[in-house]
Amino acid sequence: MNAIAARGLTKIYARQLGKKAVPSLDHLDLKVGENEVFGFIGRNGAGKTTAIKLICGLIFPTAGEVEILGRNARDPESRRAIGYLPENPYYYEYLTPIETLDFYGRLHSLDATGRRREWDKLSELLELRDIAHQRVREFSKGMRQRLAFAVALVGDPQVLILDEPMSGLDPMGRRATRELILRLRDEKKTVFFSSHVLSDVEQVCDRVGILVKGRLKACGRLDELLAQHIRYVEVIADGPVRVEAQPVRVSKAGIHFHAPDLDAANALVKRIHEAGGHLVEFNPVSESLEEYFVQRQEN
Numbered sequence: 314m315n316a317i318a319a320r321g322l323t324k325i326y327a328r329q330l331g332k333k334a335v336p337s338l339d340h341l342d343l344k345v346g347e348n349e350v351f352g353f354i355g356r357n358g359a360g361k362t363t364a365i366k367l368i369c370g371l372i373f374p375t376a377g378e379v380e381i382l383g384r385n386a387r388d389p390e391s392r393r394a395i396g397y398l399p400e401n402p403y404y405y406e407y408l409t410p411i412e413t414l415d416f417y418g419r420l421h422s423l424d425a426t427g428r429r430r431e432w433d434k435l436s437e438l439l440e441l442r443d444i445a446h447q448r449v450r451e452f453s454k455g456m457r458q459r460l461a462f463a464v465a466l467v468g469d470p471q472v473l474i475l476d477e478p479m480s481g482l483d484p485m486g487r488r489a490t491r492e493l494i495l496r497l498r499d500e501k502k503t504v505f506f507s508s509h510v511l512s513d514v515e516q517v518c519d520r521v522g523i524l525v526k527g528r529l530k531a532c533g534r535l536d537e538l539l540a541q542h543i544r545y546v547e548v549i550a551d552g553p554v555r556v557e558a559q560p561v562r563v564s565k566a567g568i569h570f571h572a573p574d575l576d577a578a579n580a581l582v583k584r585i586h587e588a589g590g591h592l593v594e595f596n597p598v599s600e601s602l603e604e605y606f607v608q609r610q611e612n
């Protein structure tokens with residue numbers, strides 16, 4: 314079974330007077346498997362939050378549908394499986410983390426022992442112990458985000474939907490969040506998260522989807538997406554390499570050539586061998602995710 318399955322998922326917010334209706338999410342087809350970490354990337358306004366709200370059943374689609382572990386997101390029961398970290402988490406400002414988690418524990422119908430157990434586990438995991446009795450209104454962004462993550466994990470949900478979990482965090486906070494996501498994967502959870510911070514996505518995701526103006530432009534394993542985008546292949550050879558190709562430079566490693574693609578590079582290596590030279594290195598140079606992403610925005 315898929316953890317998340319969207320089919321033709323479309324959202325057009327109520328049309329503004331005199332303006333043409335443009336879908337904020339346009340026929341999204343997407344499957345996220347169980348125990349997968351999926352990164353959803355796109356620029357501001359691409360439709361990430363819209364998709365996430367549809368998945369969580371917080372808004373309803375104009376067309377199409379989405380299922381969580383086989384249940385339609387319109388069915389409130391589907392939400393039992395979900396832990397949700399909103400883009401701008403907001404909690405009762407006068408409550409402390411211990412009270413906030415207790416409140417969410419009650420919403421999950423946990424008894425006093427269960428709620429205590431959740432606090433013990435989550436306060437340790439998200440480092441909330443030192444601020445257990447401080448009011449949320451006094452919290453910094455990072456503290457708030459840790460609390461929000463703890464709230465998302467109350468009740469041990471199977472599917473985590475995180476809207477920009479790393480936004481506004483310092484490098485330590487980002488790293489802690491990445492480690493937490495990987496830990497959730499080890500616990501066999503599904504993690505679906507949005508971001509525009511590419512290095513964070515690169516480091517933790519099994520697959521990524523790239524959303525541009527409401528449309529999914531690319532989806533797949535990162536290494537595969539990037540393999541389709543080889544800029545050139547660097548071939549370093551040594552020995553007698555009298556071939557018709559022009560070397561780009563000579564270094565201690567050997568004589569460097571650039572071939573435009575894999576076929577050309579293989580042909581070049583063959584000719585180098587025929588000339589009596591030998592291969593030192595063969596490096597396909599692909600676009601960084603950053604370049605790939607920027608290019609997707611423009612098309």
Ligand SMILES: Nc1ncnc2c1ncn2[C@@H]1O[C@H](COP(=O)(O)OP(=O)(O)OP(=O)(O)O)[C@@H](O)[C@H]1O
Pocket residue numbers: 326327337355356357358359360361362363364400509
């Ligand atoms: N409640 C709403 N009513 C009308 N339009 C909306 C509403 N929410 C979002 N939109 C529009 O939908 C589009 C997608 O917005 P969304 O918030 O989903 O983008 P996003 O990818 O999450 O952006 P960001 O990176 O800034 O969070 C935008 O053009 C936005 O103006």
Ligand SMILES: [Mg+2]
Pocket residue numbers: 361362363400476
């Ligand atoms: Mg958003």
